[in-house]
Amino acid sequence: MSAIPELERLRASIDNMDAILLHTLAERFKLTQQVGVLKAEHDLPPADKAREARQIERLRQLSVESGLDPAFAEKFLNFIVAEVIRHHEKIREGQE
Numbered sequence: 733m734s735a736i737p738e739l740e741r742l743r744a745s746i747d748n749m750d751a752i753l754l755h756t757l758a759e760r761f762k763l764t765q766q767v768g769v770l771k772a773e774h775d776l777p778p779a780d781k782a783r784e785a786r787q788i789e790r791l792r793q794l795s796v797e798s799g800l801d802p803a804f805a806e807k808f809l810n811f812i813v814a815e816v817i818r819h820h821e822k823i824r825e826g827q828e
């Protein structure tokens with residue numbers, strides 16, 4: 733039996749999941765952009781390390797519960813947050 737139909741079925745679901753991830757990320761960035769504007773208006777610093785530490789702790793816990801590598805979850809969050817902070821700095825400088 734050919735593996736192709738099963739491979740195509742799995743890849744179609746993977747494509748759907750990728751779309752969900754991307755749309756979810758886009759909605760998250762809409763929210764963080766609003767936080768960036770609020771911070772710039774009130775002269776608050778772009779990064780909040782205490783908040784990030786709480787998010788990492790929470791996501792590490794959720795990862796264990798859902799069978800995901802907690803180290804990966806932490807790296808993934810850090811990657812996204814770094815991009816968010818880059819945007820916040822730009823908003824602060826009036827470039828966004």
Ligand SMILES: C=C(O[C@@H]1C=C(C(=O)O)C=C[C@H]1O)C(=O)O
Nearest residue numbers: 764767778779780783784813816
């Ligand atoms: C969005 C915020 O700004 C930064 C980005 C965060 C994020 O992307 O979740 C979290 C903390 C901050 O370093 C915030 O302070 O809530």
